[in-house]
Amino acid sequence: MSELGPLHVEPGRPAGLHRRHPGSSLGLVDKAAATAELKKLVAELSVLQNHLYAEAKQSLLVVLQGMDASGKDGTIRRVFTGVNPQGCDVTAFNFPSHGELAHDYLWRCHARCPRRGEIGIWNRSHYEDLVTVWVRGLIDDARRERRLHHVRCFEHMLHDEGTTQLKLFLHISHDEQGRRLQKRLDDPEKRWKFDPSDLVARKQWDEYHEAYEVALTATSTEFSPWYVVPADHKWARDVAVARLLVETLRGMHPEIPPPLEALDGMAVD
Amino acid sequence: MSELGPLHVEPGRPAGLHRRHPGSSLGLVDKAAATAELKKLVAELSVLQNHLYAEAKQSLLVVLQGMDASGKDGTIRRVFTGVNPQGCDVTAFNFPSHGELAHDYLWRCHARCPRRGEIGIWNRSHYEDLVTVWVRGLIDDARRERRLHHVRCFEHMLHDEGTTQLKLFLHISHDEQGRRLQKRLDDPEKRWKFDPSDLVARKQWDEYHEAYEVALTATSTEFSPWYVVPADHKWARDVAVARLLVETLRGMHPEIPPPLEALDGMAVD
Numbered sequence: 413m414s415e416l417g418p419l420h421v422e423p424g425r426p427a428g429l430h431r432r433h434p435g436s437s438l439g440l441v442d443k444a445a446a447t448a449e450l451k452k453l454v455a456e457l458s459v460l461q462n463h464l465y466a467e468a469k470q471s472l473l474v475v476l477q478g479m480d481a482s483g484k485d486g487t488i489r490r491v492f493t494g495v496n497p498q499g500c501d502v503t504a505f506n507f508p509s510h511g512e513l514a515h516d517y518l519w520r521c522h523a524r525c526p527r528r529g530e531i532g533i534w535n536r537s538h539y540e541d542l543v544t545v546w547v548r549g550l551i552d553d554a555r556r557e558r559r560l561h562h563v564r565c566f567e568h569m570l571h572d573e574g575t576t577q578l579k580l581f582l583h584i585s586h587d588e589q590g591r592r593l594q595k596r597l598d599d600p601e602k603r604w605k606f607d608p609s610d611l612v613a614r615k616q617w618d619e620y621h622e623a624y625e626v627a628l629t630a631t632s633t634e635f636s637p638w639y640v641v642p643a644d645h646k647w648a649r650d651v652a653v654a655r656l657l658v659e660t661l662r663g664m665h666p667e668i669p670p671p672l673e674a675l676d677g678m679a680v681d
Numbered sequence: 682m683s684e685l686g687p688l689h690v691e692p693g694r695p696a697g698l699h700r701r702h703p704g705s706s707l708g709l710v711d712k713a714a715a716t717a718e719l720k721k722l723v724a725e726l727s728v729l730q731n732h733l734y735a736e737a738k739q740s741l742l743v744v745l746q747g748m749d750a751s752g753k754d755g756t757i758r759r760v761f762t763g764v765n766p767q768g769c770d771v772t773a774f775n776f777p778s779h780g781e782l783a784h785d786y787l788w789r790c791h792a793r794c795p796r797r798g799e800i801g802i803w804n805r806s807h808y809e810d811l812v813t814v815w816v817r818g819l820i821d822d823a824r825r826e827r828r829l830h831h832v833r834c835f836e837h838m839l840h841d842e843g844t845t846q847l848k849l850f851l852h853i854s855h856d857e858q859g860r861r862l863q864k865r866l867d868d869p870e871k872r873w874k875f876d877p878s879d880l881v882a883r884k885q886w887d888e889y890h891e892a893y894e895v896a897l898t899a900t901s902t903e904f905s906p907w908y909v910v911p912a913d914h915k916w917a918r919d920v921a922v923a924r925l926l927v928e929t930l931r932g933m934h935p936e937i938p939p940p941l942e943a944l945d946g947m948a949v950d
Binding site: 468565 | 828
């Protein structure tokens with residue numbers, strides 16, 4: 413965990429986003445070294461996930477948040493391709509539907525919590541209801557405060573009942589976001605991802621970071637930690653996320669159930 | 682609320698189940714008087730529910746708990762028959778399925794929380810995971826303590842996000858339960874409801890009541906109150922529940938949205 417320790421948001425201390433470097437390469441020499449390490453990590457991730465699935469007693473919830481173009485989709489594609497999709501459940505929490513808005517904001521998230529044995533991956537999450545909704549002025553400070561409390565309670569319950577959690581904030585710089593959004597506009601293969609409202613959010617860069625600072629600080633707990641992943645270099649970001657996943661899964665010690673004793677010496681004819 | 686005040690479990694004070702009388706007739710003269718009052722209450726309930734549905738801003742969650750044969754099904758049938766089922770959503774939480782057990786115990790309940798504008802009625806609830814599961818020795822005291830905390834948090838969140846709650850413990854005497862279970866055995870029309878495991882739970886009468894005492898005391902809050910409804914007389918029970926529903930809905934002040942101004946003088950040709 414040595415290189416990853418500094419990414420952790422220590423419970424009870426400020427997240428300190430402004431002091432963290434989106435361009436960090438985490439001590440990796442270059443992209444080639446990162447690619448080699450990622451390959452090994454994904455192989456181990458695949459084995460660990462298989463054990464988790466076979467054991468079917470505990471689950472892992474991975475929450476991905478970050479500004480537009482911070483690489484949430486790319487991280488999932490690059491880190492989880494090669495892992496058995498049976499047992500990995502990805503949910504993209506986009507703008508809530510009419511039916512979802514008829515319920516409390518945690519309703520649609522709770523519904524998509526991973527089953528025992530599964531890894532649940534959330535591309536955006538209930539944190540949109542603390543951050544985006546606050547920046548847009550849809551909830552005031554008092555309501556955000558209450559929601560921060562709900563969220564801590566909800567995550568504590570998930571932990572108590574068998575869900576390990578790993579929350580990742582993909583941290584990019586304003587310049588790098590600019591380059592990526594421009595690329596989306598210019599590249600016909602990527603243009604479908606461009607949403608003009610991303611430019612509105614880009615103008616509120618500071619407000620979003622202030623809101624993330626509050627949310628991460630208030631909700632990084634022993635039972636549901638946040639990590640701030642430097643995300644300007646995609647290769648560094650992927651390795652950081654894969655390392656965190658492998659470390660977390662190792663710590664869960666998933667065990668393949670012991671075979672029935674009666675199987676010894678049994679022959680299939 | 683004068684006759685209903687004593688049914689309330691005051692937050693922070695013991696529920697005191699052993700001091701409450703399952704045979705109370707709540708000051709009603711006789712069954713005929715109760716029937717007449719129930720009819721009026723159901724009519725008002727129907728109007729209030731229609732307003733709640735039209736408004737579509739807030740919801741009401743009614744939780745029904747009680748020993749076997751305490752009248753949970755009967756209460757729903759007698760109080761809600763005559764209320765528009767569009768906008769009333771009843772869920773019977775029976776033994777959890779394999780898929781439900783693969784999630785935390787609040788997962789299936791949260792999924793069935795009422796939408797804005799709806800009345801959600803839970804026939805049994807997450808309280809089974811605090812009471813029954815504890816009596817059966819499936820969770821220890823420490824785990825129950827944690828769950829009591831989760832439940833308070835969950836209910837607080839529901840309240841903050843627009844769900845008014847009314848939790849009803851149908852309180853019957855040991856003798857009355859005996860008569861009702863015997864009737865289930867003897868009456869061919871009722872025999873399908875008889876479950877031999879009810880006799881096991883009947884033998885653990887004191888343990889169940891001790892567990893309910895703890896659960897009601899710990900979770901009757903300003904935002905999610907418990908009421909202990911005397912349930913030996915079905916007619917008194919029905920009136921008590923209907924009164925509580927009407928009082929609660931009145932207190933929510935559901936309002937039909939104002940018509941569009943442009944409608945004035947408009948003619949349909």
